[in-house]
Amino acid sequence: MKKYVFKYLLLGFTFLQLSFVNAQQNRVLAWQEDIQAYQTGLEVKHIDVYNSVSKQDFESELTRIKESVLEKTDFEIMLDLMRLTRRIGDGHTSVSLRNIETHNYPFEVRFLEGHWRVVKVAKEHKNLLKTSLIKIEGIPINEVVSKVSEVAQFVENEYSEVIRTGEYIPMSELLYALHITKNKNEAKFTFIDENKREISLTLNPISNNTSTKETDFEALTISVPEITKPEDSKFDYLWYTPIKDTKAIYIKFKGYPSFDEMLAFGETLVGYIMANAHSKAVIDLRGNGGGDLYVGVVLAYALNLADTIDWKNGVYIMCDHITFSAATSNTALFKRLLNGKVVGEPTGSNPTGYQDMATFELPNSKLVITYSKRYFKISDTVTQGVQPDVLLHYQWGSFAKGRDNMLHWVIQDLKK
Incomplete structure (x- = not known):
């Protein structure tokens, strides 16, 4: 009897092992197909994909990404593609995460006068409004910014890099994949208020698929008394x-x-x-x-x-x-x-550069790749x-x- 039990346990364990190996092989093949589709799509659709990075360097980096699929998480692979896409050099060519469920910590920051100011926050943490973010999991914000800025998308110059970096800082999957946080489901943030008092607390992220209302947040808005928006305006924008x-x-x-x-x-x-x-x-x-x-x-x-x-x-x-x-x-x-x-x-x-954005989708990961179709020469010289x-x-x-x-x-x- 024991012999049969051991035999069935061994068969079950072997089946699980084979299933795991098969799943891993399928995952590797799926990513390799996506990476090839990424390169082919950009080469066919982008007006001049190798204007900033050479084809040799681009393909060398793609090979490295393909070879590392087994040892990396899906999001780490996405970050590798995001980092590579930045080398193409125009703000309309990017890896968009719009089809991927991500989670954001419940605040937004903007870089104003040398500090990452909290300009929007969930009402339950409204005491954080107007504070400055100085650490994530004890890591100084400048180190966090250095890592996040390398993978932020839709960047065309130093000015949009700062804006996009601020937009990506609250993303839990990104912070975790960059080894800034130790857990995707919570992280410790440290802020400093106008009285130089530090506030540290653990926050939980919210899914981008979760329906939230503007009334759930407190945000800073700016105006002047001389201008009032008409009540009958057709558009808010x-x-x-x-x-x-x-x-x-x-x-x-x-x-x-x-x-x-x-x-x-x-x-x-x-x-x-x-x-x-x-x-x-x-x-x-x-x-x-x-x-x-x-x-x-x-x-x-x-x-x-x-x-x-x-x-x-x-x-x-x-x-x-x-x-x-x-x-x-x-x-x-x-x-x-x-x-x-x-x-x-x-x-x-930049007014002169690669623009007019279009998209295509990778077959397995469903990542959306944006790219430039045109080159607009709005000004005679290229400026930042x-x-x-x-x-x-x-x-x-x-x-x-x-x-x-x-x-x-x-x-x-x-x-x-």
Whole structure:
């Protein structure tokens, strides 16, 4: 009897071993297929994939990634592909995790005046709002940033690298795969408040598939008293309103509608400007991550019909490090087409470079690969972002109190 029991146990153990080996072999084959699809897709679809990294170096790194599949987790392999994709050198070519379930710790940070400030946080931890993140699992934030910045995607210059790094810092899978945290399900974070008091606590991440409401979070927002968003605006990201105590119109352009919607918006806008004899215009592209630059040109076309505008000195174009892709192109084009003064921070993407993003999907991991289809030469020289005529940065003292110091400067200037 014992002999039969031992025999069945041995058979069961052998079956489990074979199943494990078979699963591992299938996983290796799946990743090898995906890695090949990644290279083939980029070579066929990208306008000039080897403009920054040589094909030899690219293939050498791909071979290394393929050979290391067995000893790495799926997310570590994704990080290897993300790190390699950064070497292609344009902000529209990336490994997107949109199809992958990830988890974020319940806060957001932005790099303002030399510190990683908490600008949004779950209400249960609202005491962290306005503090600065200084450590994760005891590791100084500068070391964390150094590791995260190497794999952050949608990076085109030093300005977007800072923005994207901040966006990736709260991701639990990424922190764990980079060996910053010891556990995917919790981590110890250390913050410092304005009184130099350290606050350490263990946080748990939230799945990106979990439905959360904006009301579950506390966030810093900035504004000026002279500008109020109309209650009847069709879009949250595109609207206009007069600036109080001036003859100026403020145009919020944080996102792109359809071509037809912009036509209708432009027609209404010009009618309003002419009816109220506005002589100055402020076009605010801060926070605009991009869309269709030709839709933006429709706005420029419409504005050009407004004869009451002072076309010599009356147009201001605002941008910041988040301004990206088509929004960067439109910032540069508006400067030329509308004779505008660019005010704010350098943009997160470059006006001349590889753009017009499209995507394809890897067959097994379902990773989405984005790539550039076109080369746009908006300016004659290649610059790191659109460089403003008037350089301004967000001031933390104002930001923390909800005041928009950049927009305040513009309003004071147009009153002169």
